[in-house]
Amino acid sequence: METRKDKLKIDCDVLIIGSGAGGGTAARVLAPLVQKGKRIVVADVGPFYTHEHFTQRELEGVDLLWDEGGVFTRDGAINIIMGRMVGGSTGIYTGVTFTVPPEVIQEWAIPGLTYGELEKRFARIKEAINAHVLPDNFVNTNNRLFRNGVEKLGWPCGSIVINVKNCQQQGFCNLGCTVGAKQGTLEVEIPQAIKAGVEIIPNCQIEAVGGNKAWGNLNPAPPDSIPAKHAPGPVEFSAKVIILAGNTFGTSGILLRSQLPGMSPALGGYVTIHPSHTVFGIHPEVVEGFRGFPKTYYCTKFTESHHYYLETCFYYPFVAAKYIEGWGVEHKKIMRDYRKFMAILILNHDRAISTNRIVLQKGVPVLDYRIQKESIESLCHAQRSAARVFFAAGCDRALLPASAKVVLNRKDEPRLEELIGPRHFILNKISIASAHPQGGCRMGKDPATSVTNEWGQVHGYPWLYVCDSSLLPSSTHVNPYLTIMALAERNSEHILETWK
Amino acid sequence: MGNQNKPNTAFKFLSPFRLRVFMALAGRIIPEDREGGKVYPGADNLESMAIIDRALSTKPKDMVLLLKLFLMFFELSGLLFALRPFSWMSAEQKDKHIRRFELAPLAKVRQGFWGLKTLVFLSYYSRDEIWPDIGYPGPRMKRPHPDPSLRALQTAPFRPLPTPLGGED
Secondary structure (H helix, E strand, O other): OOOOOOOEEEEEEEEEEOOOHHHHHHHHHHOHHHHOOOOEEEEOOOOOOOHHHOOOOHHHHHHHEHHHHOEEEOOOOEEEOOEOOOOHHHHOOOOEOOOOOHHHHHHHOOOOOOHHHHHHHHHHHHHHOOEEEOOHHHOOHHHHHHHHHHHHOOOOOEEOEEEEOOOOOOOOHHHOOOOOOEOOOOOOHHHHHHHOOOEEEOOEEEEEEEOOEEEEEEOOOOOOOOOOOOOOEEEEEEEEEEEEOOHHHHHHHHHHHHOOOOOOOOOOOOOEOOOEEEEEEEOOOOOOOOOOOOOOEEEOOOHHHHOEEEEEOOOOHHHHHHHOOOOHHHHHHHHOOHHHEEEEEEEEOOOOOOOOEEEEEOOEEEEEOOOOHHHHHHHHHHHHHHHHHHHHOOOOEEEOOOEOOOOEEHHHHHHHHHHEOHHHOOOOOOOEEEOOOEOOOOEOOOOOOOOEOOOOEEOOOOOEEEOOHHHOOOOOOOOOHHHHHHHHHHHHHHHHHOOO | OHHHHOOOOOOOOOOHHHHHHHHHHHHHHOOOEEEOOEEEOOOOOHHHHHHHHHHHHOOOHHHHHHHHHHHHHHHHOHHHHHOOOHHHOOHHHHHHHHHHHHOOOOHHHHHHHHHHHHHHHHHHHOOHHHHHHHOOOOOOOOOOOOOHHHHHHHHOOOOOOOOOOOOOO
16 A cells, blocks of 8 residues: 555544553443444554464564564663554463452542442453453463462462463463464454444554644554555544553653643653563473463462562563573573473562653653662562472472572572572663553542543543553552453543543 | 575674674574584574574664664773674683673663673574474464565574675675
8 A cells, every 4th residue: 555645634533542451442332432423443553463463483473562572661671561563462461360459449549449349340341351260271280380389388379360262272372362262452352343333543653642633653554464444644633532542651652742731740650560570490390381371370478578479471482591591501501491491470569659750762652760679679589489489399490580590409498598689680681571561641639640530531631531551550469451451441431421 | 605605684784793793692692512412503603693683674773773882892892801802702701701791880781781692592592493402392383474584584494604704894
């Protein structure tokens, strides 16, 4: 399709910018307006791939990520992984559908937002996306070893609720589900919205909003993706309501670039990311964690006391190599035991502070985030806990990034306090990742400390809403997918109820 | 050797200078080794370099410029410590130089090294030929990619190195 030079003007009633967990849910809730003659458009910066596109290969999966996986905090210390496609990050997550702890909602103190109300939404959404605890035949060796290790230590082991249907246990959830079993936004909300008449415009980069308008550029569709029906080129949307759902980076970036008068000083601020490590143990027997469903158990033993969760996980050779400290022959020999790797994901729930914020750098949203001392201590404590789980599960070696030694042996277990600690936690040397950026456009009552009101409506801008992870005033503690959907549903229902 | 060993992918980022530095670095990050009578190849091969070149060719210009400068700094700073550029050093000197960068007091230097190391891991462990050595059977579903050249980078077998290395500067 040839590129246009003239500006394409699209008039609609609702423009939703972003199609991940938040934007997809907003499209699903607002879709009935189409039957009343209203036009709803979803514009997403990413391409529209179907699950037929996914190939289970790491190198080919990078085009599903923002900057091909190359997004970092401004100090370069933490790698932020986010999906960049129709369906957003739900295209590359594992289907984890955690319910936010009630104390988080109490801490938010959003007027009218009660845990009781959210609980009903969680139940309804979970049913719609087939979220359930997986049966025993889904528990692969890596998960079984985790449960054995955690239970041997006397720690609680919970089952993760996962939203899959007809899952074939191929084991490549994080590279996109090749069979469409994962009931994320790409498979559930987007098809529902399209069926109801909602128009999807992929590859559409929105630069700014203002006065019921949005401006941007429609880029060419990459091969193997569903193109927009419009030719590439500049685009201007006019809409009665604009919903921002481009995640912490995208939504905060659009609002910062828009320079709307009277915007809250909280814009871009209070970002939390769940700094995380993937750590490995080496078992004497073959584990083959890359086979079967990667994630079925978690442990909350230190959630209240030290602010982290331990979850099962598994990753493919390149990502595994990246998370293991060191290089040279020693690292290469460790990788030769890849089939015997046992893997644990550590998630720290970091504190929301105003200075951890999205800023613009040459017009591009960048996260200016300094990991706090308490998060480093938490992650070190979590590494010691993971080591104990590995040894309790029968591993004879453990690979922890903040350790004095690349490889810890079983005989090192009594010295974990001495061997793993903040003095070995060297930023920009060890790999830290985040897949859960939250905040930047936090909800609240006071425009001095929040960007939107209790319905996600931007303070002072009745036509402008936010329906994504950027709303969250502080960390959800757990994977935020379900919370984002519930808030997006709540905000979208408010739009429907107040539609004139 | 003739043309048969020249890479079929024209390098965009890896000039002869940068290719030499990257090859030298890759050969220490993932060196060739032997165990139980078997030789395990290192990452200092053109097929891995082709993956690095491709990965960098899609990055923003300012990021690529920074990487070019960092690579030059990495190579030439060897003159300060060992009186020779990194790629001219002995294996022992190279390892010492790498450790200097990995544990540098400046976060930006550590970050630069982390980036180079990660690229070497990507270039090596995303190749099919390596997977049997680590017991990874690869994808369960055989599905084509819309860009056959990207798939070819992963599936092409190792070949002997040509001389001289690299394309145009």
